[in-house]
Every structure is written in structure tokens, then in C-alpha cells.
Amino acid sequence: MTAEIRGARPPQLSSRQRSAMAKRLTGLASAMAQAATAEMEERHPWFTALDADNRSWVAVIARTGIDGFVTWFGDPNSSAQGLDIFGHAPRALARHITLHQTVELVRTTIEVVEQKLQELLPRGDRPIAQAAILNYSREVAFAAAEVYARAAETRGAWDARLEALVVDAVVRGETDETVLSRASTLGWASAQSVCVAVGSAPAADNPRLGEELRQRLGTEIDVLLGVQGDRLVVVLGGEQIGEPEGSIRIVDRILDAFGPGPVVVGPTVEHLVDTIGSVRAAMSGLRAAVAWPEAPRPVLADDLLPERALAGDGHARRALARDVFQPLQQAGGGLLETLVCFLDQGSAIEGASRLLFVHPNTVRYRLKRIHEVTGFNPSDARDAYVLRLALTLGRLIGS
Structure with a gap:
């Protein structure tokens, strides 16, 4: 978790005034940090639910922020102006504390610091310290938002890579338990x-x-x-x-x-x-x-079975023979012969009936049965194309 405080400046004071006031703030830092941690435990039940390690890291962040405020106030031109408040905490802490909870912690810490400044500082220092802590707290909030924005970007990039790996495994037919677990994570x-x-x-x-x-x-x-x-x-x-x-x-x-x-x-x-x-x-x-x-x-x-079969797809060829030709062959009732004759006669019912020596209505009934058995309508140009290719492939595979 890394972010820097930048761009804010404390109120304009003389060097002597700033130095004296910074000393007084330094003496109060420990008390303010302890009071902030105690207030977190009392106000936020989820904070007490954290394990001891994460609670201690939150306390470290709070103390670092208070020390950073004191250092920043005493010498805004020093390298401490870019104090890394969140850099002391491990990256894993962002997984245990949400952005909303971080905002609550920052708000609680700032409220406690403001209260202690009003209670413990001399009356003349209070307005100056109040303005300074408000300015500084704004930058702390920006720094916290930046931490979680970077964490979200990192998680998003990792999820995208993981998703690409899962899809690649699916395409290659290597969907094992590991891939299923990764898919579940996504x-x-x-x-x-x-x-x-x-x-x-x-x-x-x-x-x-x-x-x-x-x-x-x-x-x-x-x-x-x-x-x-x-x-x-x-x-x-x-x-x-x-x-x-x-x-x-x-x-x-x-x-x-x-x-x-x-x-x-x-x-x-x-x-x-x-x-x-x-x-x-x-x-x-x-x-x-x-x-x-x-x-x-x-x-x-x-719907692309004919094109796939002609392009060399063995699965498509077998599907046409298995799902179209074989059901017609097994159905009997002259369906296969009627289909061949109907297609050879340019989809003319009268011509097919003359060659088969049956009534045209018998041809119509058989065409309806062919549609029911195969799902393809011989009277439709596209379906007739599929049926014709299925007849050819069925005979080739059968032979």
C-alpha cells in the first residue's frame, strides 16, 4: 500500500512560531494516536473483529499519519512533505479493509486529533492547528483513494490474465479441476x-x-x-x-x-x-x-453443417450422416426414396408422384414425415441443400 501526501501546505507562520508549535504537537502525538486507536475500537465493531496483526498495522498507519502531520507542519520544505503514510502497511491489508472502512478510520482519526488539539493546545494555537489538520486530512483522503485505485487496477489486470488463461484452456480442451477452480474465482x-x-x-x-x-x-x-x-x-x-x-x-x-x-x-x-x-x-x-x-x-x-463438411470437418460429415441420413433410412415407409426422387425432380411434387407411381398427397405426406424425422423441410431451398449433402455423405460413410 503506497501513496504520498503532496501538494498541501500548512498555514503561513514564522519559522520560530512553526518550530515552537511543532514541538508542542510532537508532545501530543503519542496521546492522540492512543486516543484514535481507542476510539476505533469503540466506534467500529469490524475493527475489533480484525486479527491482532491487522489491528496493529492500522494503529501503525494512524500513528504514522499523526507523526506525518507534525513533521509536515514543522517543516513543509523537507523531504517529510512527501511522507509515505500507507507505505508501512503490507499490501495484504487492502484485502482485509475496504475503502469504505478506510474512510471511516481516517474520519475517526481526524475527529480524535481535532478534539485533542482543542483540549490540549493553548487557545492561541487552536485555530491554526484546526486549519492545518483540515488541509492535511484532505490529502490523506486522496492518498487512501489512490491506494485502493491502484489495488483495483492490479486486481483487474490479474483477473483479465486469469480469464484469458481459462478461456485458452477451454479452447484447447484442457478443462480440468484447476481450470474449474480458476473459473470459479472469476x-x-x-x-x-x-x-x-x-x-x-x-x-x-x-x-x-x-x-x-x-x-x-x-x-x-x-x-x-x-x-x-x-x-x-x-x-x-x-x-x-x-x-x-x-x-x-x-x-x-x-x-x-x-x-x-x-x-x-x-x-x-x-x-x-x-x-x-x-x-x-x-x-x-x-x-x-x-x-x-x-x-x-x-x-x-x-446450421453450417454442409459448409463445415465441405471444408473438411469430419465431425460435421458424421453428424449429417448420423442425424439425417440414418434416421431416414431406419424410418422406412419409402421416405428415403421419396426424398431422392423429389430432389431429382427439382422439388416438384407432381413429377415425384409420377415416378413413384403414388398419389401427390402421398408424396406430400412423406415430405411432412421427412421434416418430422430430420428437422429439415425438403421444400425449403436451404434445407434441401442440407438433405442432399446428407444423402451423399450417408451413402459414402455407409459404404
């Missing part, structure tokens, strides 16, 4: 429903980006983010993520945090340790998104 509490969103990093560096996103999403959504080269990786967790279209809705609320270009949302997984699956899909989707420039923003990685 406030991660979600035990279910986690997804990853990936997009280009913003052009301007914003050290408060994580804090801004957490404030925007509220306490119900956990957020971890990291910039990796030209990519911004955001890990999101919470019950809302697991709702239908929940991940898209949440990412849409923070879309402006990303730079220009596509933003891809990986599939929802159950826990942070399983996030590698969401990361892999989102990264693959981001690389393949250039093949579908009309894609919505944000877009699910599963």
Missing part, C-alpha cells in the same frame, strides 16, 4: 447449459469489455471471454442457454461486442468441462461461414 457458477460464441475481435481494444457484457447480461448468465489473435471467444453459461434458441437470443444481446463478419454459436453442452465440443463446432463454423455469406448473424454452428 465468478463462474453455472453447472449446466454452456455454449461458446466465436467471431472476429473488435478493432478497438476495450479492457472493460468483459465487465460491460456481464452488466448487460445480468447475474443469471455467466461470461468468460478472451481475445485470441483476431478472434473473440465468449463462453456463456446459465439455464437460459439450455432453452430452445436460448443461446442465439443471448448472443444476439452482445452481438456488438464482436467485430465485423460472422458470429458462430456452438451447440449447448451440459458443463464447462464438456465445452470443447461447442468450441470445436464454433471454430469450424467460423472458418466455413465464408461459403454462406447470406447466413444470419449470429448463426448456429449446426
Whole structure:
């Protein structure tokens, strides 16, 4: 804890007057320090709750401040003008005493010093000492604020580095107990429903980006983010993520945090340790998104399965064969044959019915069943493209 008193000057007095008055103040320093410590114990219950070591450091700070006032008053031009009041206390003390509590201690000490000056100094010295202690206390308050501001900056920088390490481990699939502990330190509490969103990093560096996103999403959504080269990786967790279209809705609320270009949302997984699956899909989707420039923003990685498969993503190829082709093959009822014929006939129901020797309504019923089984509508151009590729991959993998 370091801060300096600077810029304040005691009232203008002759050297002889100042020297004489400083001697009288020196004789009162010990009594004022003891009275300040006693008043802290009586007035602030949290002070007595501190351990003996921290209480003694607070007493040291109070005595140092009083001695600093006396020295500063006696010779404002000496090196003691820059007396380091908080430098005697260990940095760990800032973790046990909040800024609000520090302000209370400073206020209590100043009030006790003012009272003792009025009681113990000669009547003629009191107005001068009163003006001096008010001036000096203002600088002490500024010094205390500077201590906690520096501590906050240090904690913020450390949290940012720790968060970057956690996100890097998640991206590399190394989410072990150590990473979970670090994530918990950063406030991660979600035990279910986690997804990853990936997009280009913003052009301007914003050290408060994580804090801004957490404030925007509220306490119900956990957020971890990291910039990796030209990519911004955001890990999101919470019950809302697991709702239908929940991940898209949440990412849409923070879309402006990303730079220009596509933003891809990986599939929802159950826990942070399983996030590698969401990361892999989102990264693959981001690389393949250039093949579908009309894609919505944000877009699910599963909606980019054809582009990912053509780009060489084995997981996407197997997903199309497993989740689209195989269910059609197992469903029977002529669904697979109807789909092939319907696509070959340019999505014409009449043409497919003639080739299959069935009524057009039978084709319509089978197309509805295909939609129910696969989740893709053969009459939609984009879904038809997905189905066509799934047929090809299913046959290749099956063979």
C-alpha cells in the first residue's frame, strides 16, 4: 500500500512560531494516536473483529499519519512533505479493509486529533492547528483513494490474465479441476447449459469489455471471454442457454461486442468441462461461414453443417450422416426414396408422384414425415441443400 501526501501546505507562520508549535504537537502525538486507536475500537465493531496483526498495522498507519502531520507542519520544505503514510502497511491489508472502512478510520482519526488539539493546545494555537489538520486530512483522503485505485487496477489486470488463461484452456480442451477452480474465482457458477460464441475481435481494444457484457447480461448468465489473435471467444453459461434458441437470443444481446463478419454459436453442452465440443463446432463454423455469406448473424454452428463438411470437418460429415441420413433410412415407409426422387425432380411434387407411381398427397405426406424425422423441410431451398449433402455423405460413410 503506497501513496504520498503532496501538494498541501500548512498555514503561513514564522519559522520560530512553526518550530515552537511543532514541538508542542510532537508532545501530543503519542496521546492522540492512543486516543484514535481507542476510539476505533469503540466506534467500529469490524475493527475489533480484525486479527491482532491487522489491528496493529492500522494503529501503525494512524500513528504514522499523526507523526506525518507534525513533521509536515514543522517543516513543509523537507523531504517529510512527501511522507509515505500507507507505505508501512503490507499490501495484504487492502484485502482485509475496504475503502469504505478506510474512510471511516481516517474520519475517526481526524475527529480524535481535532478534539485533542482543542483540549490540549493553548487557545492561541487552536485555530491554526484546526486549519492545518483540515488541509492535511484532505490529502490523506486522496492518498487512501489512490491506494485502493491502484489495488483495483492490479486486481483487474490479474483477473483479465486469469480469464484469458481459462478461456485458452477451454479452447484447447484442457478443462480440468484447476481450470474449474480458476473459473470459479472469476465468478463462474453455472453447472449446466454452456455454449461458446466465436467471431472476429473488435478493432478497438476495450479492457472493460468483459465487465460491460456481464452488466448487460445480468447475474443469471455467466461470461468468460478472451481475445485470441483476431478472434473473440465468449463462453456463456446459465439455464437460459439450455432453452430452445436460448443461446442465439443471448448472443444476439452482445452481438456488438464482436467485430465485423460472422458470429458462430456452438451447440449447448451440459458443463464447462464438456465445452470443447461447442468450441470445436464454433471454430469450424467460423472458418466455413465464408461459403454462406447470406447466413444470419449470429448463426448456429449446426446450421453450417454442409459448409463445415465441405471444408473438411469430419465431425460435421458424421453428424449429417448420423442425424439425417440414418434416421431416414431406419424410418422406412419409402421416405428415403421419396426424398431422392423429389430432389431429382427439382422439388416438384407432381413429377415425384409420377415416378413413384403414388398419389401427390402421398408424396406430400412423406415430405411432412421427412421434416418430422430430420428437422429439415425438403421444400425449403436451404434445407434441401442440407438433405442432399446428407444423402451423399450417408451413402459414402455407409459404404
